[in-house]
């Protein structure tokens with residue numbers, strides 16, 4: 001079963017070397033995506049590629065045969081769907097739902113950062129020997145290096161992904177402005193950033 005697509009109306013006067021699709025698959029994704037999205041519109045280009053505009057704003061497409069994206073009219077069991085796409089698709093009457101589909105939405109501001117906010121900062125506890133430090137933001141141990149230019153030279157922990165012990169967030173600034181206060185990390189606005197372990201202990 002395919003679904004009807006909206007026309008790919010644009011505000012720009014770009015001339016499209018392709019045709020607007022009136023029908024499309026129910027679900028689309030690229031390999032790197034953590035969930036399926038839903039097409040709002042689609043253009044079949046003269047070079048054989050198809051590009052869908054998802055309801056959430058992503059552009060998904062290319063050559064499906066070359067594996068650049070995948071499409072499906074049935075949802076593989078248990079796989080999640082973008083909640084923004086699904087809610088809009090159902091609200092616009094493109095499909096019924098959510099019919100048991102598992103919807104996912106991760107607010108951007110609460111997504112853990114790709115690199116630890118303690119990276120390249122003086123937010124570490126130096127370990128004996130002075131070559132490695134324990135990151136005060138995520139508790140992982142990484143090498144210490146001299147870094148920065150002549151006006152911002154510092155001895156800091158190397159860039160690293162956030163460890164499992166990543167500290168909790170300031171309600172106003174998430175992980176954006178961590179600073180060291182008496183050997184602990186707090187937000188620069190003065191609010192505490194909760195230790196994930198102590199938070200677990202107080203959970204009833």
Ligand SMILES: [Zn+2]
Pocket residue numbers: 036037038054055056057058082083084085
């Ligand atoms: Zn989406």
Ligand SMILES: [Zn+2]
Pocket residue numbers: 116117118119135136137138139140160161162163
């Ligand atoms: Zn860290």
Ligand SMILES: [Zn+2]
Pocket residue numbers: 170171172173174187188189190191
């Ligand atoms: Zn704050």
